[in-house]
Amino acid sequence: MTTSRLAPVATTPPLEPELAAALARALQQVNNVVLGKNPQVRLAFACFLAGGHLLIEDLPGVGKTTLAHALAATLDLSFQRVQFTSDLLPSDIIGVSVYERERAAFKFHPGPLFAQLVLADEINRATPKTQSALLEAMQEQQVTVDGITHGLPSPFFVVATQNPLDLAGTYPLPDSQLDRFMLRISLDYPDRDAERALLAAADRREVIGHLQPCLDNAQILAVRAAAAQVLASPALIDYVQALLAASRSHADIRVGLSPRAGLALLNAARACAVLAGRSYCVPEDVQQVFAGVAAHRLIPGSASNRTRDQLAAALLTQVAVRQAIA
Amino acid sequence: MKPMQPLTPAQFDLTAASICAAVLPHLWRLPWLFSTPILILLIGRWLQRRRGGARLPTWIKLPLILLFPVLIIFHYGNIFGREPGAALACAMLALKLVETESRRDARAAICFASFVLMSALLFANSLGFTLLLFAALTLLLAAMRELEPRAADASVQNRRATVTVDLRSGAIALAAAVPLAVCVFVFLPRLGSPLWGAPDDTSARTGLGDRMAPGSVQQLLIDDSPAFRVSFDGPLPPRAELYWRGPVLWYFDGTTWTRPGYLASNRGAADLQTATPTIAYDVSLEPTDRRWLLALDMPVAAPDNAVRGADMTLVSRTPVDRLLRYHAVSAPKYRLDATLDPQQRALALELPPGLDPQARALAQRWRSELRSDDVIIRAALDLFHKEFFYTLNAPLLGRDSVDDFLFDTRRGFCEHFASAFTFLMRAASIPARVVTGYQGGYFNAAGDYLVVRQSDAHAWSEVWLAGRGWVRVDPTAAVSPQRVQLGARAAAGARAPWYQADWLQLLRNRLDVVNRFWNDAIVQFNALRQQSLLTPFGIAKADYVDLMWTLIGASSVLLGLFAWWVLRAPRTAADPLDAAYARLRRKLDRAGAPSLATEGPLTLAARGEDHWPGNRALQRLFANYVGLRYAGALSSTQAVREFARAVAALRLRAHKP
Known part of the structure; x- marks a missing residue:
């Protein structure tokens, strides 16, 4: 073997050691819940850290919701799930202003969108109007109701799912709207070993209930800042x-x-x-x-x-x- | 009009250095009348510029420009011809530096400098000198490159690094020109004369003269330059037979032996009977500016373009002013002039009247006491053998030089012995003459040829004996047989000076092979050689027009190829990091791990780890490449160079899947 006098090129790691360890732990924890989907979980993390929104296009029952749940629990994010249907109205997700008699004023009641992680399930079932409302909120990270602008929580991460097969009575997202999602992944069926483990192990929901948060909000912002650098x-x-x-x-x-x-x-x-x-x-x-x-x-x-x-x-x-x- | 672009200090220095390099090959042979002012001009200008001196006014420059032509006419008589022309060119080049202020000036100066540089080949064209000129030419090309405008940020700030880069590019440019130069060399129509044929230097060259005075051979004995080279058709004759016959001397005036001019052409048919076997050989005679040709005793016939005198001296029809090659055949066993022509007999017995009475007396005593010529010769040789010493440091001799030598100093070398012996023979009524030439030579086994140096110069005698003709007698051999066996210096027991140490001699003899090749293949390349080179390619008889078309065609093809190569090479390939990484990938490919251009370095590193587990050098290389290329450490050219070196040093065992 050649003995090389070549000096290594010095580079600095992007994160403090504890932060890096916490991030690795978080990744590991989600992987333990969503079995056999390392690359997809990694992409989901990358999407979240880069400040984008995630579109999961897949069949029902392959773990889309589980992934979203696990992410929320691990990253200590407030979680809301919205099941999109054809009769869902924009105000159903954004929230409404209600007149309060005792104060003689309108009070804004925030909708499910006011969470750090919003799972927009089967987004293509909603009408384009509702879809637009969601996508606008994703883009601006704020909603305006009755002339008043309400900021959405930070970090704000939308995970939308879409069923590519069951197209009857749906409104597929137009190409221009798809552009708003930073990443689109599909989970696909788990491989044989992962599926066996899934079948043998405890219920996923129970597992998620026991998950410990690995990163707090401040740490998440620090990692996002490092990614931008x-x-x-x-x-x-x-x-x-x-x-x-x-x-x-x-x-x-x-x-x-x-x-x-x-x-x-x-x-x-x-x-x-x-x-x-x-x-x-x-x-x-x-x-x-x-x-x-x-x-x-x-x-x-x-x-x-x-x-x-x-x-x-x-x-x-x-x-x-x-x-x-x- | 474009504004003047002033020279940076680096540009000026390189231009000045180029001009010096162009003038230097001339300087050693220019008369001091020119070399001194040229040197003063060059150095003075450099100092003046260094001090930031202002541009010289015209009233200084104009007289300088007029001064040199006047000096040249004063010294040479006219301004045309090789010598005055070169002097004028050198002087004008030096003056050009004086007025060089802008890039345009410097470019013109360098172009002219390359002309001046090449004109030095008119005076000398040995291999070493030519190589020296190439080195100088590299400098000129480097200066040209330095004058090129380039982006301010691209130039390296470090001065030495700049010059190194310039020199390298100059060398590359020179190397790129080699194919074209070869093409022109081969196809350019030749005149009958050899390459760089030019009217020759009239300054004296060392070599055998047509006279022998005390000390004349001594001059040669300390000169180690080759006189001629010989390749034998057959085996090398024994050293004792290697008597290279030069001019034969008949007249003696008491100190100097000379040769009657008319003997050269007079009575070309000598009475020579030869016996087999004969020796055939080729001689390459270095230029002597004289007309003597050398041949072994005795030449059977005169070579082309030469005549054989009555005394077997070979005389060329024209002075040997350039390397001359001729074929000769000699017979070591011969009988010359069984009967002696009365005119020659008279000449061979003539002695200077009134000089050297003691020697005459001795010879006459021998004549009266001893019966035959043979015994007299033996007596003379015995005398030398018993009481004389061979030395290169011979004492000076007086008016009666033979007497002084025979009865007083008794030490000397070949010319003393040959002179004294011939004198004694004549005094004893035996016709005798002095033969000058060379004896021996060094057989260069590496090149299978014999090189005879000026230091091998020798002189011996010939006596005419009834029935046997002219017989060679070497009196020096009687005193010092080693002279013939070993060579002059060894015989003299002189301690070799440092520059003649054994290893140096060996080196020089090796180098002589190269020089001989240079002489034969390059300098002697003439119309005839050109033809013989083209014949195998079916060009039986190429006239100038054919050659010209071939030259144009071949150089167009070469230039086209060159242009294609230059335009085709991607510009970014110049990036040393990319080049080194490409090399690394080629190495992996050859070792059995091919990669695609679409694969990133980490992918390849992982594959490398797969194929050669634990090869830390390989992993380090990939880590460094990633670091340099993607982690922003690219600023350091040093690191890139080290990376390239490490890639070059990487050895991979072939991977077997």
Whole structure:
């Protein structure tokens, strides 16, 4: 073996040791509840740490709700679940102002949206009007009722689910609205071992009830701040740009990735780097989040018979990490 | 008009250095009348500029410009020709530095400097000198690069680093020009004369003269430069037979032996009977500016373009003013002039009247006491053998030089012995003459040829005996047989000075092989050689037009290839980190771990750990690459260089899946 005199390049970790340990514990705890879904849990964490919102597109019963519950319990977030139906009105989620006689004034009664983690279940069942209200709130992190602006709690994290198969009587989110979700993941069936463990173990709800919070709000804000500080070197930005450019020039893609998508990609990659204990982004971070960030934003051409996920994967296998040495 | 771009100190210094480098190869042979003012100009200008001196006014520059042509006409008589031309070019180049203020000036100065530099090849074209010129040319190219405008941030602030980068790019530019140079060298139509053929230097070269005065050979004995090189068709003859015949001397005036001019062409047909076997060989004679050719005793025929005199002296029709190659055949067993021409006999018995009475008396005593010529010769050789010493430090001799030598000093070297012996023979009525030439030589086994140096110069005698013709007698061999066996210096027992230490001699003999190749392949490359080089490619007879078209075609192809290569090379490949990382990936690929361009460094690192578990050097490399490329540590060029070095040092065992 060669003896190398090469001095290691010094880098500083992004987090204080205790904070890093707490984050690792939180990740581990959620993984213990949602069995066999390491990559998805990681993406969910990355999405949360990057300040985005998560869309889970999957069949019922694969653990979407469990994931949301486990996240809320572990991260010590106030939790609200809204089951979206076709008769749900915007005020049902935002809240209403009610006239109070004794005070002779309207009083705002906040809706379920006023929680740190909102699980918007089966979002595609609600009418576009209600969907818009939710997405607007997600974007602005505030709601305005009767001319009065109410700030939503911080951190504010929306996990929306959508059933891709049962389309009768639904209002699928338009492409422009999908862009509001930083990441879209699907959980899929667990593998054989994980499913066996799931079947053999205690009820998930009971497990969640016993979960201890691992990070408090202040710590979460600190981790988010660290994620925002993560270095994206010129070489990495080159790579992100190359991916964006490829998505725009690909023959099978009608509409490529927007600058907002690029920003989401970079921020999600940054959060990923923090989860890996790095204060800088590497191409692997980008690759990890790319399908989650890009797939739901890509609009395939009419002649294409490839799915959005296949297109995202194709882009990754087509763009060199470093153009110069490709 | 563009505004003047002033020179930075680095640019000026490099320009000045280039000009010095161009002038230096001329300086050693320019008369002091020119070399001194040129040196003063160069140094003075450099100092003046260093002190931040102002631009020189015209009233100083103008007289300087006029001064040099006047000096040249004063010294050489005219301003044309090689010598005055070179002097003028050097002087004008030095003056150009005086007025160089802007980049445009400096560029013009350097272009002119390269011309001046190349003109030095008109005076000397040995291998070492040519290499020296290439080094100087690298400097010129480096200066040219320094003059290129470049982005302020891209330039390295460190002065030494800048010069290093410049020199490297200069060397690369020079190397890139090599294919084109080879192409031009091979295809450029030649005149009949060799490369760099030019009217030659009239200044004297060392070598055998047509006279032998005391001390004349001694001058040669301390000169180690090669006189000629010989490659034999057959085996090397024994050393004792290696008598290289040069001019034969007949006249003696008491101190100096000379040669009658008419003998050269007179009576070309000598009476020479030879016996087999003969020796055939090729001689490459270094330029002597004289007309003597050297051949082993006795040349059977004259080489091309030369005549053989009546005394077997080979004389070229033209002075040997450049390396000359000729083929010769000699017969070591011969009989020359069974009957002696009366005119020659008279010449071979002539003695200076009134000089050296003691020697005459001795010879006449021998003649009266001893019966035959053979015995007289034996007596003379015995005399030398018993009482004389061979030394290179011979004492000076007086008017009666032979008497002084025979009866007083009794020490000397070949020319003393040959002179005294021939005198004695003539005094004893035996026709005799002095032959000058070279004896021996060094056989260079590495190149399979014999190199004869000036220090191998020798002189011996020939006596004419009835029935046997001219017989070679080497009186020096009687005194010091080693002279013939070992060489002059060894025979003299002189302690070799440091510059002739054994290892140095060995090195020099090795180098001589290279020099010989240079002489044969490059300097002697003429129209004939060019033709023989092209014949195998089916070009039976190439005239100038064919050659010209070939040259244009071949150089266009070369230039096209070069342009394609330059334009094709991606600019970012110049990034040393990318280059080193690409090399690392190639190494992994060769060792059995191929990777895709779309795979990131951590992916490859994980694969490396899979294939070569525990290889910390490999993991360290990937960690460093990630650190340098993605963790913002790129500012340090030193770290990148170390990374590249570590990649170069990485050794991977082939991975077998």
